[in-house]
Amino acid sequence: MSTDYQYVPEPKLVKGDHTFGSITDIIAKTPLSPTPKLWYLAFGVANVLLITLLGAIGYLVWDGTGIWGLNNPAGWGWAIINFVWWVGIGHAGTLISAILFLFRQGWRTAINRFAEAMTIFAVMCAGIFPAIHVGRIWVIYWVFPVPNQMAAWPNFSSPLLWDVFAVSTYFTVSLLFWYVGLIPDFATLRDKAKSKVAKISYGIAALGWTGSFKNWWHYEKAYMILAGLATPLVLSVHTIVSFDFAVSVIPGWHSTIFPPYFVAGAIYSGFAMVLTLMLIARKIYGLQDIMNIDIMEKMNLVMMVTGNLVAFAYLMEGFVAWYSGYIYEQGIFWLYVVGPYAWGFWILMFCNVITPQFLWFKKIRRNVAFTFVISIIVNIGMWFERFMISVASLATDFMPSAWDYYSPTLWDILTYVGTFGLFFTFFLLFLRFLPMVAIAEVKGVMPQADPHNYDEETKEFDISKTEPVVVQQEQTV
Amino acid sequence: MEAENKDVYGVLAEFRNPKELVDAAESVKKSGYKDFDTYAPFPIHGMEKAMGIKESPLGWIVLGGALTGMIGALALMIWVMGYEYPMNISGKPFINIPIYIPITFELTVLLSAFAAVFGMIGLNKLPRFHNPLFNVDRFDKASDDGFFVCIEATDSLFAEEKVTKLLQDNGATHIETVYDSE
Numbered sequence: 001m002s003t004d005y006q007y008v009p010e011p012k013l014v015k016g017d018h019t020f021g022s023i024t025d026i027i028a029k030t031p032l033s034p035t036p037k038l039w040y041l042a043f044g045v046a047n048v049l050l051i052t053l054l055g056a057i058g059y060l061v062w063d064g065t066g067i068w069g070l071n072n073p074a075g076w077g078w079a080i081i082n083f084v085w086w087v088g089i090g091h092a093g094t095l096i097s098a099i100l101f102l103f104r105q106g107w108r109t110a111i112n113r114f115a116e117a118m119t120i121f122a123v124m125c126a127g128i129f130p131a132i133h134v135g136r137i138w139v140i141y142w143v144f145p146v147p148n149q150m151a152a153w154p155n156f157s158s159p160l161l162w163d164v165f166a167v168s169t170y171f172t173v174s175l176l177f178w179y180v181g182l183i184p185d186f187a188t189l190r191d192k193a194k195s196k197v198a199k200i201s202y203g204i205a206a207l208g209w210t211g212s213f214k215n216w217w218h219y220e221k222a223y224m225i226l227a228g229l230a231t232p233l234v235l236s237v238h239t240i241v242s243f244d245f246a247v248s249v250i251p252g253w254h255s256t257i258f259p260p261y262f263v264a265g266a267i268y269s270g271f272a273m274v275l276t277l278m279l280i281a282r283k284i285y286g287l288q289d290i291m292n293i294d295i296m297e298k299m300n301l302v303m304m305v306t307g308n309l310v311a312f313a314y315l316m317e318g319f320v321a322w323y324s325g326y327i328y329e330q331g332i333f334w335l336y337v338v339g340p341y342a343w344g345f346w347i348l349m350f351c352n353v354i355t356p357q358f359l360w361f362k363k364i365r366r367n368v369a370f371t372f373v374i375s376i377i378v379n380i381g382m383w384f385e386r387f388m389i390s391v392a393s394l395a396t397d398f399m400p401s402a403w404d405y406y407s408p409t410l411w412d413i414l415t416y417v418g419t420f421g422l423f424f425t426f427f428l429l430f431l432r433f434l435p436m437v438a439i440a441e442v443k444g445v446m447p448q449a450d451p452h453n454y455d456e457e458t459k460e461f462d463i464s465k466t467e468p469v470v471v472q473q474e475q476t477v
Numbered sequence: 478m479e480a481e482n483k484d485v486y487g488v489l490a491e492f493r494n495p496k497e498l499v500d501a502a503e504s505v506k507k508s509g510y511k512d513f514d515t516y517a518p519f520p521i522h523g524m525e526k527a528m529g530i531k532e533s534p535l536g537w538i539v540l541g542g543a544l545t546g547m548i549g550a551l552a553l554m555i556w557v558m559g560y561e562y563p564m565n566i567s568g569k570p571f572i573n574i575p576i577y578i579p580i581t582f583e584l585t586v587l588l589s590a591f592a593a594v595f596g597m598i599g600l601n602k603l604p605r606f607h608n609p610l611f612n613v614d615r616f617d618k619a620s621d622d623g624f625f626v627c628i629e630a631t632d633s634l635f636a637e638e639k640v641t642k643l644l645q646d647n648g649a650t651h652i653e654t655v656y657d658s659e
Contacts, residue, residue, distance in 0.1 A: 020518060020622035145553060153562040156554045157569070162579040169583040173590045180594055184620065188518070191617040207604035210611075211619045213502075213528060215601040216520035221533040222597035226590060233586050240579050444519035451523055454496030459648070461494065 013106050013445050016289040020443050023290075027437045028192045030285055035432060038284075043428050049421025056415040057132055065135045067411045074395045074406035079133035081386040082416050084241055085269070086126035087167065088262075088382060091234050092270025093119025094174060097181070098230035101223075107298055109441040110290045113185075114281065115274045116178045117434070121426040122273070123171045125419040130163060132415075159243040166240040173233055177226045180219070183209050184440040238266045245389060251328035252336075252393035255320070261313035268306035268352075269382035271299050275375040277427070279368055281436065290437055293366050300365040303378065307356025310385075314353065328398055340405055341392040344384050351381020484657040486609035487513075487629040488640045489616070490649035495521045498624040501647040503527040505626060508643055512632035516616075516625040535596050542592025543585050550584035551577060609657050627655065 014023070060067055070077050093115035100108040131140050143154055143164045154161050186206035193199045209215065242262035245253040275296065282291040321333035336345045355377050364370045395406045430436070447453050447466040455462040492498045495517065502515050506529050515524060524530075551574075558564070559572040569576075598604075610616050610627065619625055626649070628640045641652050 024518075024621045145557065151562075153557045155564055155566065156558055156580060157564075157566050157573060157576040159579075162583075165580045165583040169587040172587060176590050176594045180597070184518070188620040191620045203606065204604075207598065208606045208608055209603065209620075210608055210616075211516045211518055212601075213515045213517065213520070213524050214530065215603075216517075217525060217530055218533045218535055218597050218600045220520050221535045222593045225535065225539050225593045229586050229590050229593070232582075236579070236582055236586075240583075243579070440519045449495060449519055449521065451496040451499045451521060454494065459494065459496050459500070461496075 011294050012447075013110070013294075014290055014442060015292045015294075018289065018446070020446070020448065023442055023446070024188055024192065024439055026287070026290070027435050027439050027442075028189055030431070031189060031433050031435060032193055032198065039428065039432060043425070046421050046424035046428055049418055050425050051421070052414055053128075053418025053421050056411055056418050057128070059411065060132055060415070061137055065133065067409060069406060069408040069412055071395075071404045071406060073397055073402050073404050074391055076133075076390055076394060077406060078408050078412040078416055079129040080244070080390050081383065082419065083126050083129035083133075084262075084386045084390075085383050086122045086129075086419065087170075087241055088238065088266035088269045088386075089273045089379075090119040090122035090126065090170075090174070090270065091238060091263075091266040092274050093117070093122075094170075094177075094230050094234040095267055095270065096274070097177060098227040098234065101227040102231060105298075106445040107295050109438055109445050110292070110295050111274060111278060111299075111437075112441070113178075113181060113434075113438040114278060114291075114436050115270075116174065116181070117427065117430045117436075118274060118277060119174050119270075120171070120178060121423045121430075123167065123174065124426070125423050127167055127171065128419065128422070130160070130167075159240065159247045162240045163244060166237045170233060170237045173226070173230055177230055180223060180226060181438055181441070182434065183207060183219075184211065185435045185438060187211065188439050189435065235263055238263045245393075250393050250397055251326070252332040252389070255317070257313055257316055257320070261310065264306045264309035264313065265382055265385060268303060268310055268356075269379055271303045271306070272375040272378035272382070275299055275303075275371055276379065279372045279375075281431065285431075285436065287437065290442060293368075296368070296371055297362075297365045300359050300371060300374075303374075304356050304359035304365075307352060307359070307378070311353040311356065314349070332393060332396060335396050336388060336392055339392070339396060341388060341395070344388050344392065348381055348384040348388055351377050352385060355381065485630045485637065486655040486657050487627045487635075488637060488644065489610065489613055489625055489627045489653050489655050490644035490647075491615060491618070491651040492624045492626065492647075492649055495624060497648055498626065499523055499527045501626050501644065501649070504647050505628060505643065509634055510628055510632050510640075512629040512635075514627055514629075516610075516619040516623075516627065518620050518622060533600065535593065535600060538596035538600075539589050539592045542596075543589040546585040546588030547581055549588070550581040554580060609655050612658070613653055613655055615651060615653065 018026075068077055068079070093112075096108050096115045097112040101112075131137060134140060142152070143161060145154055145156075147153070183206055186202050187209035190199055190202040190206050193202055239259035239262065242258035246255055246258040248254060278291055279296070282288055318333055321329045324330075336342070355374055358364050358370070358374060364374075391406050396403050443449055447463070448461050450466075453462060453465045454460065455465075490501070492501055498515055498517060499521060502513075502524060505513050506527065513528075515521075515528065517524075554577045555572055558577075563571045565571075610619075615623065616625065617623075626644065628635065628644070637654060641654075644652055
């Protein structure tokens with residue numbers, strides 16, 4: 001007899017020796033304990049940036065989009081770049097909470113709450129840009145299908161209107177999904193809280209959740225349906241965002257590869273942002289057992305796959321330009337490489353094509369410092385990708401006589417930097433007052449949670465039942 | 478205890494772990510009780526069988542939401558673009574279904590999500606802030622690491638002593654009678 005093959009047990013999702021109670025304690029501790037000084041400092045900085053954003057928007061509303069660096073061929077500048085970038089960042093959250101849920105990936109429970117919060121705040125930042133870029137923001141309600149004083153209706157065949165529906169649906173569904181996930185954890189905080197204010201506020205948010213199985217039964221169904229709805233939604237949103245470009249006829253935009261390529265890029269940058277934030281938070285809040293290295297490695301693998309998809313898309317852009325025989329497409333691609341924005345192109349190539357290649361190495365995937373640096377480079381790279389698509393294509397279109405070089409003004413920069421203030425203000429409030437890990441879900445994936453892992457007689461937890469059985473095969477003589 | 482003149486809501490029993498809870502639920506069901514529920518900090522696999530719970534009707538509610546969203550979106554766009562406010566865009570037809578797909582899809586998803594969330598809250602009869610179970614101090618553990626069974630007084634077979642005995646036999650660590658008001 002010899003063993004032909006055997007199963008290697010999966011590494012435990014939660015490291016260390018945790019019980020249900022210790023999971024609650026480690027996560028519920030942060031929202032229920034006094035505010036640390038460092039938090040006030042970070043919140044102050046975020047607030048300063050938020051005020052900058054409000055000031056930049058205020059001046060824009062006062063003076064018009066002329067304060068931005070827009071010129072005649074490049075009628076869309078940083079506003080669309082930042083919009084696409086922020087929406088893309090948001091996508092990792094939905095991907096983690098919905099797609100990985102449908103694929104039964106237990107490791108998502110450690111980061112899904114965190115990533116979903118990031119999604120919601122990133123989409124808020126994104127939503128600002130299309131709203132303010134219209135110039136006359138006080139009539140922004142014209143994009144909604146409500147009859148206005150001119151009896152005019154929006155044009156439903158415009159990709160920009162599709163964006164309105166896509167992004168607002170995305171935001172609403174993400175918020176609902178997030179809140180549904182939070183209900184049982186609000187109940188935990190309500191039961192753990194000592195102060196009256198906390199008890200009442202978490203109690204109201206928990207809607208009187210008891211943990212009754214009859215409730216869990218509908219709850220799980222609702223959660224699965226929401227995951228099933230959010231999965232095509234997340235793909236559709238960035239597909240529709242890519243239609244803003246792909247449905248037009250500008251060379252460099254009019255390309256069928258855009259929808260999948262935008263989605264891959266969104267997931268790529270989104271995972272990078274989750275990693276950036278997660279690696280800081282796990283250190284500060286001592287969540288290394290839950291947001292552990294195995295999870296970081298899995299996220300790095302997703303980044304490697306999507307990063308290479310994006311790199312492949314760049315290659316295809318060049319190939320299609322050549323193969324199509326369409327001189328304007330060839331011209332714009334050549335201008336990417338050696339034209340006025342070549343510096344952007346090469347930054348992009350460095351960040352998005354070379355960086356993911358480091359992730360082939362297991363040592364780097366499991367190294368916190370390397371991952372942190374890579375995640376930041378990826379975010380920069382994806383910003384430059386949107387820059388190249390928007391600005392380089394528009395500024396150098398069909399007619400060389402119309403070309404003009406685009407550069408941002410101080411107000412472009414302040415508005416972009418200001419959105420970080422909005423993002424971090426909300427994110428810090430989230431870290432302070434809400435459970436940053438889905439408590440109920442983490443407990444649900446622990447081996448103790450499954451009645452099959454218990455001994456039939458003594459009804460005690462039996463670790464040996466969680467180990468996969470070694471399969472032995474007898475050799476036939 | 479001066480509980481003489483208070484209404485009994487049910488009998489609550491605590492168990493040590495998910496396995497004991499599932500077994501207890503199974504035995505309660507076998508004894509013929511219908512109005513009972515189990516409480517745990519996370520959903521336990523196999524509990525629906527142990528308690529004999531039927532499939533959730535939420536899927537049908539969501540289907541209703543989806544159809545409303547889809548038909549509503551198409552009707553709105555066909556009416557606006559075709560009749561109310563026709564616009565000639567690059568000479569394309571006024572009623573141009575492929576162009577309506579993105580918005581139709583988004584509104585279908587939006588209304589389905591609303592149906593899923595509010596349907597779930599409605600089916601669970603939430604919000605309910607004055608649940609008699611909250612009168613029990615130990616019940617705080619149900620959202621932390623406690624596993625409870627509650628047999629409700631509304632059940633036709635309910636008799637306090639008999640129920641207590643049944644739960645004891647299943648290895649409950651704590652048994653307490655729950656009253657409607659404090």
